[in-house]
Amino acid sequence: MEEKERQEVRGVEEDARRASLDRDARELARLGYRQVFERGMGAFSNFAISFTIISILAGCLTSYFIAFSSGGPVAITWGWLLVGVMVTFVGIALGEIASSMPTAGSMYFWAAKLGGPVWGWFTGWINLIGVIAVTSAIDMGAAIFWNYLLNIWFGLSISHGTTFTIFTVIVVLHLLINLNKVWILGMLNSISAVWHMVGVVVIVAALIFVPEYHQPASFVFGGTINATGFPGKDFSDPWFWFVFALGLLMAQYTITGFDASAHLAEETRHAARSAAIGIVSSIVLSVIFGFILLVAVTFAVPANIQGVLDAGGNALPYIWEQALGSRWAGFLLFIACVAQFFCGNAALASASRMLFAFSRDGAVPGKRLWRKIWQRNHVPGNAVIFCAVFAWALMIPTLANGAIGYAVGTSVAVIGLYVSFAIPIFLRWRMGERFECGPWNTGGHYRWICPLSFCWIGFISILFMLPTSKAGVWFSQEFSWTSANYTPLTFGGVLLAIGCWWLLSARKWYTGPVREVGEEDLVLLERGELTSTPDEES
Numbered sequence: 001m002e003e004k005e006r007q008e009v010r011g012v013e014e015d016a017r018r019a020s021l022d023r024d025a026r027e028l029a030r031l032g033y034r035q036v037f038e039r040g041m042g043a044f045s046n047f048a049i050s051f052t053i054i055s056i057l058a059g060c061l062t063s064y065f066i067a068f069s070s071g072g073p074v075a076i077t078w079g080w081l082l083v084g085v086m087v088t089f090v091g092i093a094l095g096e097i098a099s100s101m102p103t104a105g106s107m108y109f110w111a112a113k114l115g116g117p118v119w120g121w122f123t124g125w126i127n128l129i130g131v132i133a134v135t136s137a138i139d140m141g142a143a144i145f146w147n148y149l150l151n152i153w154f155g156l157s158i159s160h161g162t163t164f165t166i167f168t169v170i171v172v173l174h175l176l177i178n179l180n181k182v183w184i185l186g187m188l189n190s191i192s193a194v195w196h197m198v199g200v201v202v203i204v205a206a207l208i209f210v211p212e213y214h215q216p217a218s219f220v221f222g223g224t225i226n227a228t229g230f231p232g233k234d235f236s237d238p239w240f241w242f243v244f245a246l247g248l249l250m251a252q253y254t255i256t257g258f259d260a261s262a263h264l265a266e267e268t269r270h271a272a273r274s275a276a277i278g279i280v281s282s283i284v285l286s287v288i289f290g291f292i293l294l295v296a297v298t299f300a301v302p303a304n305i306q307g308v309l310d311a312g313g314n315a316l317p318y319i320w321e322q323a324l325g326s327r328w329a330g331f332l333l334f335i336a337c338v339a340q341f342f343c344g345n346a347a348l349a350s351a352s353r354m355l356f357a358f359s360r361d362g363a364v365p366g367k368r369l370w371r372k373i374w375q376r377n378h379v380p381g382n383a384v385i386f387c388a389v390f391a392w393a394l395m396i397p398t399l400a401n402g403a404i405g406y407a408v409g410t411s412v413a414v415i416g417l418y419v420s421f422a423i424p425i426f427l428r429w430r431m432g433e434r435f436e437c438g439p440w441n442t443g444g445h446y447r448w449i450c451p452l453s454f455c456w457i458g459f460i461s462i463l464f465m466l467p468t469s470k471a472g473v474w475f476s477q478e479f480s481w482t483s484a485n486y487t488p489l490t491f492g493g494v495l496l497a498i499g500c501w502w503l504l505s506a507r508k509w510y511t512g513p514v515r516e517v518g519e520e521d522l523v524l525l526e527r528g529e530l531t532s533t534p535d536e537e538s
Contacts, residue, residue, distance in 0.1 A: 024102075024271050031103050032515035033360075037267045038182055038378045043274040045186035046265075048193035050258040050282035052346040055138070056290035057199055057339035059254025062141030063410060064297070065315035067250035068308060070468070071240075072225030073215075073298050075247030080294055083251035084287030090418075090453040091258055091283040092442060093425045095276035098262040099438030102271035105357035105513065106262035107420045112512035114427035114435075118502065120512050123423045124358045125498045127259075130416025131354050134257055135347040136391035137409040139174070140398060142340035143167035144406075148317040149333040152326050158314070160399050167395060174345045175388040178352065181377040182267050185349055192342035199335040200289045204296040206332060211300050211323040220298045227309050229470030229478060245463055252460055253410045254290065256417050258282050260350035263357075276440035300324075313406065351387040356380035361514045363506075411464045411487040416494075422457040425450050465491070 025035045067075040107127045112120025143166040150156040232240030261278030265271040300323040311318035320329040359370035374381040429450035471483035
């Protein structure tokens with residue numbers, strides 16, 4: 001009798017799952033696409049991929065030195081909260097659009113639908129470059145930490161060449177993992193979310209109880225440091241406000257990549273709600289856990305502040321080794337390194353889906369190759385390979401100058417991603433009440449949330465193109481090309497290339513998202529007479 005009841009329960013659950021998949025397929029068909037992916041992710045897995053890419057155990061630890069040298073503890077603690085609040089509004093604005101149009105193309109699809117092909121063209125290319133750049137920067141940051149960890153464990157030399165070799169191994173492993181079925185990716189992301197939360201608790205506990213010395217609260221919440229060469233020691237000098245703003249790059253770089261929940265919407269059940277909730281919840285939880293982690297780390301900063309500054313990009317491992325000793329530092333670094341591995345793996349998945357979707361609509365050269373779905377495991381395998389190779393190639397300059405190459409990579413990633421967020425947010429605000437809301441929406445609050453988000457993105461995009469030190473100001477006596485911020489050249493070059501391509505060629509053939517499902521197909525789907533299953537090339 002009990003077995004019969006269990007079978008009935010399983011039958012009801014299976015019917016509910018199928019009904020959900022049918023609703024998702026119909027929603028996708030309304031947007032013009034057939035269901036070609038397996039919907040192997042639930043709401044938690046969708047949240048987990050964005051939470052994993054944000055990765056407070058990756059971004060804010062590998063870029064800790066940026067804020068520590070540009071503002072100091074006030075930029076680390078209060079700067080984190082400032083950025084966290086503003087990015088939450090950005091996430092809410094994007095979540096509303098994701099609920100209305102849950103598709104893999106996300107940013108560029110939304111921009112094209114809300115504004116037209118030219119908006120979609122620029123948004124798509126900027127977002128594609130951004131998601132590949134952030135994948136590259138994440139893996140390079142992970143390689144830096146793995147190099148330091150292996151130095152503690154086995155005495156492996158710390159050098160640009162060694163770090164790049166580790167970076168290459170990480171990229172290859174991510175490539176191999178992402179060529180498997182999506183449920184494996186979902187499982188790894190779920191494990192990653194738990195690993196991050198538990199990892200933060202373990203690290204914070206160790207930093208509270210193990211060190212013999214802790215900085216006072218006045219240092220953690222009010223200490224200022226300026227190692228940029230610009231004038232100003234505290235907020236009484238106007239220049240220090242600029243230095244503090246430069247330090248926001250740490251938080252802004254960390255709290256990004258949450259668009260992954262939208263990019264994997266076509267592989268998520270109940271996507272119209274799950275993708276939006278995944279975006280917002282991943283940001284909010286990252287801000288909370290990240291603040292706790294950063295406060296604990298800053299309390300553990302050794303008395304020798306100059307030693308931390310001299311450590312440069314290895315500032316965080318240096319702090320842990322000085323505060324905890326090599327054995328404990330190695331243990332905490334291992335927790336962070338595993339989290340960073342998860343982070344880069346999720347970022348590659350997001351980038352490949354963006355390339356797939358953009359190719360599906362004919363915007364990328366070799367589109368038939370990049371939109372191909374591998375029959376064996378239903379993933380865009382060729383797109384995964386391309387994104388992995390391109391992300392690897394972006395860090396080749398670090399062989400000559402690791403610090404500058406990594407800094408430029410993070411800046412390009414932040415600006416590229418956030419500019420691609422700003423465009424659909426602006427277009428949604430412009431549409432006003434004509435915008436067709438999904439089940440998750442802000443009501444009338446879009447009227448102030450969208451402009452606030454748009455202005456914040458404009459502010460940080462300009463800020464992170466400015467020189468990060470006095471030696472990077474081209475007309476100063478201390479100017480050095482090794483300290484220059486190449487972001488304006490790289491990002492400006494990208495915009496120029498995209499613009500010229502549009503004017504000379506793309507405007508003649510790119511018409512925006514291509515409908516794969518016509519009105520007749522929609523009717524058949526509603527009747528249940530049209531199946532929508534993964535095929536080889538769709």
